[in-house]
Amino acid sequence: MLEKPSKLRAALLGGLIVGTISGLPGLNLLNCCCCAGILFGGAMSVYLYRREFTDEMPPMESSDALILGIIAGIIGALVTTILSTMISLILGPVEIEMVRNFVEKFGEKLENSGSLPPGTMDDLREKLEVAMKESGKIGGILRSLVYALILYPIFSMLGGLIGYGIFGKKKPTIPPKPPIQQ
Amino acid sequence: MKSSVRLYILVTVLVSLWCIGILAAPILKHVGWTQSADILYSFFARVCHQDDARSFHIEGDKIGVCIRCSAIYFGFFLGLITLPLLRMLKRKNLLAMRFFLFAVLPMVIDVALNITGIHASTPMTRVITGALFGMSMPWFVIPIFIEACLQLNPRNKKHSSESGVVPYARKAQ
Numbered sequence: 628m629l630e631k632p633s634k635l636r637a638a639l640l641g642g643l644i645v646g647t648i649s650g651l652p653g654l655n656l657l658n659c660c661c662c663a664g665i666l667f668g669g670a671m672s673v674y675l676y677r678r679e680f681t682d683e684m685p686p687m688e689s690s691d692a693l694i695l696g697i698i699a700g701i702i703g704a705l706v707t708t709i710l711s712t713m714i715s716l717i718l719g720p721v722e723i724e725m726v727r728n729f730v731e732k733f734g735e736k737l738e739n740s741g742s743l744p745p746g747t748m749d750d751l752r753e754k755l756e757v758a759m760k761e762s763g764k765i766g767g768i769l770r771s772l773v774y775a776l777i778l779y780p781i782f783s784m785l786g787g788l789i790g791y792g793i794f795g796k797k798k799p800t801i802p803p804k805p806p807i808q809q
Numbered sequence: 810m811k812s813s814v815r816l817y818i819l820v821t822v823l824v825s826l827w828c829i830g831i832l833a834a835p836i837l838k839h840v841g842w843t844q845s846a847d848i849l850y851s852f853f854a855r856v857c858h859q860d861d862a863r864s865f866h867i868e869g870d871k872i873g874v875c876i877r878c879s880a881i882y883f884g885f886f887l888g889l890i891t892l893p894l895l896r897m898l899k900r901k902n903l904l905a906m907r908f909f910l911f912a913v914l915p916m917v918i919d920v921a922l923n924i925t926g927i928h929a930s931t932p933m934t935r936v937i938t939g940a941l942f943g944m945s946m947p948w949f950v951i952p953i954f955i956e957a958c959l960q961l962n963p964r965n966k967k968h969s970s971e972s973g974v975v976p977y978a979r980k981a982q
Contacts, residue, residue, distance in 0.1 A: 659858045660920055661881050661942075689953045690960035737926065747862050774855045782856075785946075788953045792906055 631687075632679035634695055641672020641699030645783055646706020649775075652714065652726045662782040665703065669786025670793065672699040677794045689791055696787020700780030707779070708772045727755055812962065813955045817892070820951065824886050831879060835870035849873055863935075877916075877935040884943025892947055912945035 645668030649655050657664040672695045677687055718725075734748045830849055838846035853859065853873040864871035865879060872879060916938035922928040 658856065661878060662856050688960050689957035693954065693957035693961070737924075747860055750861050770851070771855075774852055778852075778855050784954075785950060788950045788957070789909075791953060792909070792949060 629681070629683045631684055631691070632676070634676060634691065634698065637672045637676035637679065638695050638698035639702060640675050641668050641695065641783070641787075642702025642706055644668040644671050645699055645703025645779060646710055649703065649779075650707040650710030650714070653729055662778070665700065665779055665782040666786035666789065668703055669696040669699050669783035669788075670790030671786075672696065672783075673787050673790030674794045687791075687795055689788070689795070692787045692791035692795065693784060696784035696790075697780045699787065700783030701776065703783060704772065704775035704779040707775055708768065711771075712768055727752075730755065812959055816955050816958050817951070820954070821886075821889055824882075824889055828882055828886050831873035831882060832867065834873040835867040838870045839868040863932075875935075876932050877939040880936045880939030881943035881946075884940035885946050886943075887940075888944035888947040889951065891944075892951060895948070906949070909945050909949045912941050916942045 645665050647654070648664030648668065649658055655664065657667075673692045676691065676695055680687055730748075730751050734751060831853065834846050834849040834853070837843075837849065850859065850873065857874040857878045859871065859873070860875055861871050863875045863877075865876060866872070874882065919930050919934050919938045923930040
């Protein structure tokens with residue numbers, strides 16, 4: 628029997644998904660809903676790993692999903708921190724202006740439809756101001772890295788375990804039909 | 810004490826600490842420990858938008874996360890403590906995946922309707938849909954988590970038949 632495939636590739640790809648979703652402004656709003664982006668990345672790493680299995684290999688185990696989720700979360704935390712730092716260093720005010728425009732347009736639409744309670748926009752503007760002040764500072768970067776290194780592996784692991792429940796099931800192989808004798 | 814029970818207790822303690830942290834943020838702020846409260850608020854800011862208008866308040870200050878997130882986390886805690894009652898610590902007693910998806914669906918619909926502006930979500934819908942998702946999560950995830958941890962222990966691997974750890978894929982065949 629062959630050995631199980633290496634987890635590195637799947638974990639790396641899962642981590643990149645987590646990092647990209649969490650690091651890109653606008654897309655990272657997905658994480659406001661119970662870290663949906665991180666859960667998704669963890670589940671995707673398990674899906675990608677599951678695809679590497681062949682019939683000759685031993686079946687995938689839940690411990691594989693657990694480890695994959697944790698590694699993807701750690702990689703995701705590093706990627707997010709690097710990505711968001713690079714974006715704020717390179718784009719700086721442009722990025723914040725982009726986010727501000729997005730928040731203003733989208734927020735007004737939601738406020739008019741009644742989906743956002745009054746006062747929410749002011750709160751968001753205040754948060755943007757704080758983010759503007761903190762972005763690019765080493766202390767802020769380190770603090771967000773520490774928080775990400777605690778939180779991302781937890782949520783990514785949960786995503787990995789959910790992914791294992793969804794994708795972990797091995798399809799039974801159908802034996803080839805015997806040739807019909809004439 | 811069985812390894813699975815020890816693991817279950819550890820997870821319950823960690824989830825309790827998480828929930829206490831959510832409630833502790835406004836309490837610490839109220840008693841004047843603003844620095845500790847700020848640390849908790851900025852920690853939970855990583856997982857929640859913490860919108861003041863969409864949060865529960867204690868002594869005039871919002872709790873660590875919004876209404877939906879608090880419903881999810883407290884629902885998770887509730888689901889976790891009901892696990893032994895439902896005898897779902899072992900993988901074989903696991904709820905079917907479709908039940909979990911049914912539990913997620915109402916929250917997804919509530920969020921989607923709110924974002925598209927078709928129907929504004931209310932605190933009540935956020936609590937109900939969030940708690941439904943949160944409560945179903947441990948029923949589905951914790952047995953897999955416990956099985957995974959037991960698999961990682963070499964002693965359990967050697968005596969997997971005694972510990973009741975059977976790989977999911979192998980069982981499905």
